[in-house]
Amino acid sequence: MLMQAKNNHMVQECHICEPRGGCLGLQLLDSEEIRQQLCNTKRISRKGEHVFREGEEADAFFVVRSGSIKSYLVTEDGEEQVLGFYLPGDVFGLDTSEEQFRMSSAITLETTSLCRFPHAYLGDKAQGSNLLKITAEQMQRDHNLVLMLARKDADGRIASFLDDLACRYWSRGYSASAFLLTMSRQDIGCYLGLAVETVSRTLTRFQDSGILQVNRREVEILDHDKLRKIAGTRASGSQSHTRTVELKPV
Amino acid sequence: MLMQAKNNHMVQECHICEPRGGCLGLQLLDSEEIRQQLCNTKRISRKGEHVFREGEEADAFFVVRSGSIKSYLVTEDGEEQVLGFYLPGDVFGLDTSEEQFRMSSAITLETTSLCRFPHAYLGDKAQGSNLLKITAEQMQRDHNLVLMLARKDADGRIASFLDDLACRYWSRGYSASAFLLTMSRQDIGCYLGLAVETVSRTLTRFQDSGILQVNRREVEILDHDKLRKIAGTRASGSQSHTRTVELKPV
DNA sequence: CGATTCGTTGACATGCTTCAAACTTCGTGG
DNA sequence: CCACGAAGTTTGAAGCATGTCAACGAATCG
Numbered sequence: 001m002l003m004q005a006k007n008n009h010m011v012q013e014c015h016i017c018e019p020r021g022g023c024l025g026l027q028l029l030d031s032e033e034i035r036q037q038l039c040n041t042k043r044i045s046r047k048g049e050h051v052f053r054e055g056e057e058a059d060a061f062f063v064v065r066s067g068s069i070k071s072y073l074v075t076e077d078g079e080e081q082v083l084g085f086y087l088p089g090d091v092f093g094l095d096t097s098e099e100q101f102r103m104s105s106a107i108t109l110e111t112t113s114l115c116r117f118p119h120a121y122l123g124d125k126a127q128g129s130n131l132l133k134i135t136a137e138q139m140q141r142d143h144n145l146v147l148m149l150a151r152k153d154a155d156g157r158i159a160s161f162l163d164d165l166a167c168r169y170w171s172r173g174y175s176a177s178a179f180l181l182t183m184s185r186q187d188i189g190c191y192l193g194l195a196v197e198t199v200s201r202t203l204t205r206f207q208d209s210g211i212l213q214v215n216r217r218e219v220e221i222l223d224h225d226k227l228r229k230i231a232g233t234r235a236s237g238s239q240s241h242t243r244t245v246e247l248k249p250v
Numbered sequence: 251m252l253m254q255a256k257n258n259h260m261v262q263e264c265h266i267c268e269p270r271g272g273c274l275g276l277q278l279l280d281s282e283e284i285r286q287q288l289c290n291t292k293r294i295s296r297k298g299e300h301v302f303r304e305g306e307e308a309d310a311f312f313v314v315r316s317g318s319i320k321s322y323l324v325t326e327d328g329e330e331q332v333l334g335f336y337l338p339g340d341v342f343g344l345d346t347s348e349e350q351f352r353m354s355s356a357i358t359l360e361t362t363s364l365c366r367f368p369h370a371y372l373g374d375k376a377q378g379s380n381l382l383k384i385t386a387e388q389m390q391r392d393h394n395l396v397l398m399l400a401r402k403d404a405d406g407r408i409a410s411f412l413d414d415l416a417c418r419y420w421s422r423g424y425s426a427s428a429f430l431l432t433m434s435r436q437d438i439g440c441y442l443g444l445a446v447e448t449v450s451r452t453l454t455r456f457q458d459s460g461i462l463q464v465n466r467r468e469v470e471i472l473d474h475d476k477l478r479k480i481a482g483t484r485a486s487g488s489q490s491h492t493r494t495v496e497l498k499p500v
Numbered sequence: 501c502g503a504t505t506c507g508t509t510g511a512c513a514t515g516c517t518t519c520a521a522a523c524t525t526c527g528t529g530g
Numbered sequence: 531c532c533a534c535g536a537a538g539t540t541t542g543a544a545g546c547a548t549g550t551c552a553a554c555g556a557a558t559c560g
Contacts, residue, residue, distance in 0.1 A: 053261070067368040096386060136348050143333065146395055150331055184506070195550080204509085232326045447541085
């Protein structure tokens with residue numbers, strides 16, 4: 001809250017985008033004047049508040065400064081499918097329909113601070129390759145999720161999930177071996193296509209194997225190598241139902 | 251536009267992009283000269299040829315004129331995961347990494363004719379919203395796939411898959427009730443996260459139920475309503491493991 | 501301090517994978 | 531043109547991973 005005293009130039013104070021090659025605000029927004037606009041549209045939300053909902057008009061995307069976000073959509077049956085979790089430094093809200101409507105909903109998992117990038121303020125060059133690069137991250141994430149859901153068993157999914165979280169925390173300067181799960185078991189299950197009970201059981205089993213220590217939402221990874229090994233393993237023991245790729249000469 | 255007069259070029263002969271509001275070449279490419287380039291880079295490939303491979307440099311994206319394409323990636327285990335199938339009128343090849351490398355491979359499922367859009371030839375406005383709109387389609391597809399994999403059982407996945415194909419053929423002027431599966435059972439399994447045997451069995455069962463008629467790769471849908479009903483059904487009978495969404499007041 | 505949500509654990513049911521084998525189609529070379 | 535093998539498809543039997551149901555304990559909240 002003390003930071004707000006100097007918020008006339010808050011953009012410079014934020015280092016969350018450093019792994020992206022510097023503040024996105026400076027990269028994407030046109031003028032100094034507009035960059036200050038960015039500061040003014042910074043949002044702080046408490047746990048459980050929606051940033052946007054599926055179907056709403058999309059006039060901006062966001063960067064997580066602190067906290068975490070759950071992205072999800074609702075099926076015809078009125079149930080939710082979690083599409084991903086966003087940690088500090090992540091960009092979200094770029095998945096919109098052709099008509100600029102939200103294709104998913106986003107909700108805070110804890111007290112969360114966001115940077116808001118209104119489409120209207122984006123500079124010309126922002127419309128181009130820079131933005132496409134960010135959508136590339138989203139597509140990469142989607143591919144990974146598809147891969148997990150289609151090819152991995154419960155153990156592999158949970159292990160991949162934890163490994164992914166660890167890597168992302170690590171890349172942002174946090175500990176890769178000990179962190180907090182900001183989402184519920186339910187959320188994890190909805191994300192990985194598993195029942196809550198399976199999530200719980202798998203975590204317990206991992207703990208019994210000495211791979212990690214888990215207490216409610218606190219996780220400490222003890223054997224990252226083993227975790228990675230499980231994460232990389234495909235669904236079945238022997239040859240899977242899927243095709244082993246033959247590399248044809250070009 | 252004045253291109254209607256110039257009949258000697260391929261661009262105006264192609265009507266595949268009509269549901270998209272007219273030829274993408276006319277929409278995205280800068281000058282008449284470049285549009286002719288587009289014609290020159292039209293490709294025809296026989297079955298089983300790669301359009302591009304994961305990791306290659308990406309300098310263009312494509313539109314399917316005729317034929318069909320399978321998009322896939324290879325896991326650490328050296329096996330493939332199918333990400334989608336592209337039919338005439340579909341755009342593919344937009345999913346590239348930040349550094350403009352291919353995030354997936356694309357291979358023809360039959361003799362296929364493509365329209366090639368080199369990034370270098372794209373006009374300024376093409377870099378902006380137009381292109382983002384097309385990536386939106388891709389994200390929508392990814393979301394649907396995630397939904398299928400995480401929430402639907404074998405019946406639901408196969409039914410959704412067939413319904414999706416039918417709709418896409420329909421929207422392009424082909425029959426929605428009778429069409430050819432250009433991909434193998436293996437491909438379908440790799441796409442839906444199912445074993446080949448499950449795909450085969452499910453199709454047979456659907457046939458026995460009078461929902462459709464299937465003979466090798468020829469499919470005729472007899473009861474589209476029932477198919478849709480199965481497609482929309484979630485994995486389990488009673489309440490699923492996933493959360494039923496409660497609509498909080500905004 | 502109840503009420504509610506969340507997390508854990510056990511017993512059981514089942515849908516899908518796996519394994520095995522036969523059949524069909526297709527391509528290729530004799 | 532036929533013979534032959536490779537690949538694709540179908541069907542059956544059996545095992546197992548995961549979902550389902552149920553109950554309990556722990557944490558959170560008003």
